[in-house]
Amino acid sequence: MRQGAARPVDPGRDLPVFFRWAFRGVLVCLFLGVVNGLFAVEVKPAAGAGEVVKLGGVEWLGIEDGIERIRQRYQPALVWYAGSSSSDGLGLLKRLESSSFRRLFSKYVLIRVTSADLGKRYSPRPNGPRPRKAVKKKAPARPALKPAEKQATVGEELRLPAREPALVVLDFRERLVERYDNELPGRDTLSSRLKKILKISEYYARQSRPIEKLLLDSKEAQKLGNQRTAVLKVRALEDPGLRKKMDPVLQSWVATMIRDYRQEARKALDKAIALEREGDKLKSDSGLKYTKAIDAFEKIAKDYPFKDIVVEANRHSGEILRKMTGFGKKPF
Numbered sequence: 001m002r003q004g005a006a007r008p009v010d011p012g013r014d015l016p017v018f019f020r021w022a023f024r025g026v027l028v029c030l031f032l033g034v035v036n037g038l039f040a041v042e043v044k045p046a047a048g049a050g051e052v053v054k055l056g057g058v059e060w061l062g063i064e065d066g067i068e069r070i071r072q073r074y075q076p077a078l079v080w081y082a083g084s085s086s087s088d089g090l091g092l093l094k095r096l097e098s099s100s101f102r103r104l105f106s107k108y109v110l111i112r113v114t115s116a117d118l119g120k121r122y123s124p125r126p127n128g129p130r131p132r133k134a135v136k137k138k139a140p141a142r143p144a145l146k147p148a149e150k151q152a153t154v155g156e157e158l159r160l161p162a163r164e165p166a167l168v169v170l171d172f173r174e175r176l177v178e179r180y181d182n183e184l185p186g187r188d189t190l191s192s193r194l195k196k197i198l199k200i201s202e203y204y205a206r207q208s209r210p211i212e213k214l215l216l217d218s219k220e221a222q223k224l225g226n227q228r229t230a231v232l233k234v235r236a237l238e239d240p241g242l243r244k245k246m247d248p249v250l251q252s253w254v255a256t257m258i259r260d261y262r263q264e265a266r267k268a269l270d271k272a273i274a275l276e277r278e279g280d281k282l283k284s285d286s287g288l289k290y291t292k293a294i295d296a297f298e299k300i301a302k303d304y305p306f307k308d309i310v311v312e313a314n315r316h317s318g319e320i321l322r323k324m325t326g327f328g329k330k331p332f
Contacts, residue, residue, distance in 0.1 A: 104194055273316065290324060
């Protein structure tokens, strides 16, 4: 019987088959990885604390970071709430396919709010100018609330509906300027309106920065005990022409500070007048009985250099001097 001769086996004969299967395996893994990544982006609800989500070619911040950026950079904001669904509420992402809209939107602080954000506590607005320093990556300190005080939620403060989508426009003071529910206006109308809001907000922001610095410097001077410098820092802000250049919130801050200084001056005047009247009651003809009153009026004129306050303090000082020079003189 004829037997076949044994031949040596070539170890590299099946290598192409191995590489083909390996290549197919790599493709499958890559495909699954891409699909998984896309799915993760699709279901991601929104930006969390310190997180940024890029949608429609622009970056959207979470509510906490967005509010902080408004306050630090003095920029207006667009707050987008997609509603209860994760779809493109209002068709906003479709609008952002236009490069002109993306450029316009990028000049605003962009905030994306989800259903989970509606019940969050809205950080209280500043009740006065704050030093604009670099923001550290930590949660801002929350002032303690009084027992009877109830802080509004994000949904209440921005008046966002529970289910329907909305786009809210805030100025740099976080005041609600414009809102669009369920649908956006026409392309030209929306673009024109957003450009106008941006222009007005930028104007008031430019005017606010130097004036707020004066308010901060005035507070610091008063804290150090230099009342005259504190008043001189803000005295010119009583000018109606300057008031017109301020936004309503800044007008309120300026008016409150000047009102407080004037109230302090008025209390000091009342005390000085009381000292003058006490001197009038003394029977002694010595002018020393008016020393305290004179010192008080001189200090008021020095510490509170408002024109009308200085005039009134000097008038009282002059009356006291006339009383003093009349002592001991014989009538004609």
